[in-house]
Amino acid sequence: MTLTKIDHKFKYPQLSYDAQKNTQPCIKLSFYFNKLPEVSYEQLYGHWSTVHADLTVAAKGFGLCKIQRYVQLAQTSEFKKKAKELTGIHMLEFDGCSEIWVKTWDDWMRFFKSDEYAQAMNPDCKYFMAMPITVYCGEENVIYGEAIPGMGGKDGIVGKVDEAIAM
Numbered sequence: 001m002t003l004t005k006i007d008h009k010f011k012y013p014q015l016s017y018d019a020q021k022n023t024q025p026c027i028k029l030s031f032y033f034n035k036l037p038e039v040s041y042e043q044l045y046g047h048w049s050t051v052h053a054d055l056t057v058a059a060k061g062f063g064l065c066k067i068q069r070y071v072q073l074a075q076t077s078e079f080k081k082k083a084k085e086l087t088g089i090h091m092l093e094f095d096g097c098s099e100i101w102v103k104t105w106d107d108w109m110r111f112f113k114s115d116e117y118a119q120a121m122n123p124d125c126k127y128f129m130a131m132p133i134t135v136y137c138g139e140e141n142v143i144y145g146e147a148i149p150g151m152g153g154k155d156g157i158v159g160k161v162d163e164a165i166a167m
Contacts, residue, residue, distance in 0.1 A: 014156075014157060022142045022143070022153075022154055022155075023141050024140045024142060024147060026068050027104070027105065027138075027139060028100075028101050028137065028140055029100050029101075029136075030098070030135065030136040030137065031100075031133050031134070032092065032097050033095065033096055033098075033129050033130065033131075034093070034094055034095045035095045035096070036128060036129065036130050037130070039128050041077070043128065044096065044128050045074050045096075047127055047128045048074075051127075052121065055120045056070060056121060057070065059117055059120060060114065061111040061114035064110070065102070065108070065111035065114070066102065066104075066107045067100055067101070068101040068102060068151060069099070069100070069101040070098070070099070071098070072096065073097040073098075073099070075091075075096065096129075142154070143157065144158075144161065145157075
């Protein structure tokens with residue numbers, strides 16, 4: 001399928017049709033989940049950011065499989081309500097999202113299929129996480145902002161964009 005190009009005068013040449021994408025050199029896996037009904041948000045985030053995080057990073061395969069980044073994004077009911085008030089946009093109905101970045105699919109599969117992953121982290125989920133988990137994966141295309149140092153990616157547009165638009 002061919003991209004239909006519209007007549008558009010680009011203010012940023014790095015975003016033009018002819019420019020190369022700024023894809024970062026990692027695969028990003030995002031794991032969306034909800035808390036168990038009987039678990040409070042305080043319990044969820046307390047356990048997830050301590051015990052579960054420790055089990056994840058301490059797993060033997062974590063370092064051996066070259067995990068590049070692991071972050072947690074908490075979405076409380078207050079955040080959902082405020083965002084909906086301000087934007088009116090439909091919110092994803094999840095309580096949390098973990099992101100793990102790897103260089104290759106093989107790196108991810110070595111970690112995911114490791115004995116430690118199965119023996120430590122999977123059973124821990126029963127304390128706070130409702131199943132199933134929803135997974136989203138892809139590569140980041142950095143449009144604006146700096147690349148994460150040490151990962152080999154390139155910066156996007158950096159600086160004050162308002163000044164460039166005004167010109």
